[in-house]
Amino acid sequence: MTEFLADTPYVPASFHQWFEAARKTVYTQVERVPLASVHGWDCSPDLPAMTHRSGRFFSVEGLRTHHSRGVVPCWDQPIINQPETGILGILVKRVDGALYCLVQAKAEPGNINGLQLSPTVQATRSNFTGVHRGKSVPYLAYFQNAAPHRVIADVRQSEQASWFLRKRNRNMIVEVREDVEAIDGFHWLKLTDARGLLRIDDLISMDLRSVLACMPFGGERHVTRPMSPCGPTTTEEILSWITAARSRIEVRTEQVPLAELGQWRREPAAIVHESGRFFDVIGVQVKAAGREVGEWAQPMIAAHGIGIVAFLAARFDGELHVLVHQRAEPGFVDVVELGPTVQCTVRNYDRLPRETRPLFLDEVLTAEPDRILFDVILSDEGGRLYHTRNRHLLIETDERPDHPDFRWMTPAQLSGLLRHSHYLNMQARSLLACLHALATPAGPACVTAGGVESV
Structure with missing residues (x-):
């Protein structure tokens, strides 16, 4: 670098x-260690969860999720509870x-x-x-x-x-x-x-x-002439669309002891999925300089493969819009938040039927270079997630997909939603920060989305 x-x-x-x-x-300086050697933590296989002996920080627990509209209606996994x-x-x-x-x-x-x-x-x-x-x-x-x-x-x-x-x-x-x-x-x-x-x-x-995504993105603009049932729309209609989804979709979760998670097994070095996909729960020993504490140990989540988070972008009446997706995930406070057009790790779908692949994934993966407005690999949170990264893509398209789970929104509309909690997920906020970057002088001159320096 x-x-x-x-x-x-x-x-x-x-x-x-x-x-x-x-x-x-x-x-x-980070060394991977067996889970049994994570000092200061209770990580015994006999315990229902991994917890810090102070009772604070976070725990790694087992979760069973029931998703009323999921491609997989029920699954088990470890999850971080903080x-x-x-x-x-x-x-x-x-x-x-x-x-x-x-x-x-x-x-x-x-x-x-x-x-x-x-x-x-x-x-x-x-x-x-x-x-x-x-x-x-x-x-x-x-x-x-x-x-x-x-x-x-x-x-x-x-x-x-x-x-x-x-x-x-x-x-x-x-x-x-x-x-x-x-x-x-x-x-x-x-x-x-x-x-x-x-x-x-x-x-x-x-x-x-x-x-950075929470920085106001110019004046919020309300589109008043929807061009299709799933095309540009007003912010009020977007809010109603989200509320309807939160009322319609049911996501139920229940805590399960780590040892009882279906399709997961405990090995000396990690908790792993029997397919070899998704992620592992690992242990690390850390020595640090320039931080509040110089040495500690902890469990972490280590994902398999680089993920993809991507917005498809199109212009309506000359103004840039991005295609957002209603997502229901087990850790959301209120069932549904708006995410990118595509948010996945491709290798997790290698052994699944083709119809389970995320919508628009192939369009993202096969985009012509002149359609790619932004392309960078960025890391996820490094305090709990180990070497976990996503390729961030903004891709211009001529298509106008019509699907009830997707809507076109301007960056300013997304920015307006960020004045409130739990409307845009982390991946969408990360891409919105990239949209801010496109509007700076260092970005392509043809890609603008409103005044950025409005604060």
């Missing part, structure tokens, strides 16, 4: 120098009319490349209440007491609901007017530059993407 950063025209030299210096002081709300927050300030954001170089044990850019504050409740007995979280007070400042965004959002059970984070953007010093490991970065860095694989962390 270092060579690529140096050769990338939209990377400021000051950022490159800071990031390279941070590599020497912020890092993790019933607390963390804080993901970005401090921003204006300098000569331009917006700057305070980012930190953070090394998570699950990052495939070690160091990535994270929000100003990225902390679970267990972290910022000191359960780990480590250092305090820098800049936390700006978000716990934001009243003296301008709050641009403050909303709870979900994490990946296939791997996290009803987990939520408070996503915040707080604008300060006074000078705030960037301490070691932190850097004031121009917002447009931060969006430009989204074009680099595995650099902008998932948590930073989630908060």
Whole structure:
């Protein structure tokens, strides 16, 4: 990555120098260990779940899901349960009319490349209440007491609901007017530059993407002339469409002891699916520098294969729209959230009937190069997920699919929904951050979706 950063025209030299210096002081050394050797955790095969001996942080539990409209109507899986709300927050300030954001170089044990850019504050409740007995979280007070400042965004959002059970984070953007010093490991970065860095694989962390997506995306526009039953529509109609789905679709979950999960087995090194697909639950031992705690152990989820998250994009009356999909996942708080057009790991469908493949997956995989507006591989959350990544794609299409589970929306409409909780899933928010990047000067000049610097 270092060579690529140096050769990338939209990377400021000051950022490159800071990031390279941070590599020497912020890092993790991660060793995979047997589950029985995860120090500080109760991981015995006889126990119903893996839990930390403090009773805090998170647990790995067994879940059985019944989905009334699922391709697979019932399945078992391990899942991460962390019933607390963390804080993901970005401090921003204006300098000569331009917006700057305070980012930190953070090394998570699950990052495939070690160091990535994270929000100003990225902390679970267990972290910022000191359960780990480590250092305090820098800049936390700006978000716990934001009243003296301008709050641009403050909303709870979900994490990946296939791997996290009803987990939520408070996503915040707080604008300060006074000078705030960037301490070691932190850097004031121009917002447009931060969006430009989204074009680099595995650099902008998932948590930073989630908060960046909450930045207002110009004025919200309401389309008043639907062109088809599933074409452009008003935000009010979108809300009704989501509510109808939440009322119609039933997703029931029940906790099951890990040892009793169907089609999963416990091995010394991991809990694995008997097909060799999906993901494993592994154990890691971590040594770290530049973090609140210098050494710990934990279980993690390690996915099999790089996933795909993609929006199909089309223009209606000259304005860019993306095709969103109603998704029902076991970890959602309210049954359904809007996701990308395609969200899957292709290898998970290799042995399943062709009719089970996600709609529009083949159109995404066979897209001509001149149709691909954005293409980058970005990492998922590295604190619980190990080397887990998704290829992010924005693909322009001439097709106008007509399907009741899909709708066309503008980026501004998606941004409007992010003023509220639990309407856009993590993958859709990540792609919305990429749409923000397309509207910056470093992106293709032909792809614009409204004024970005409206805040």
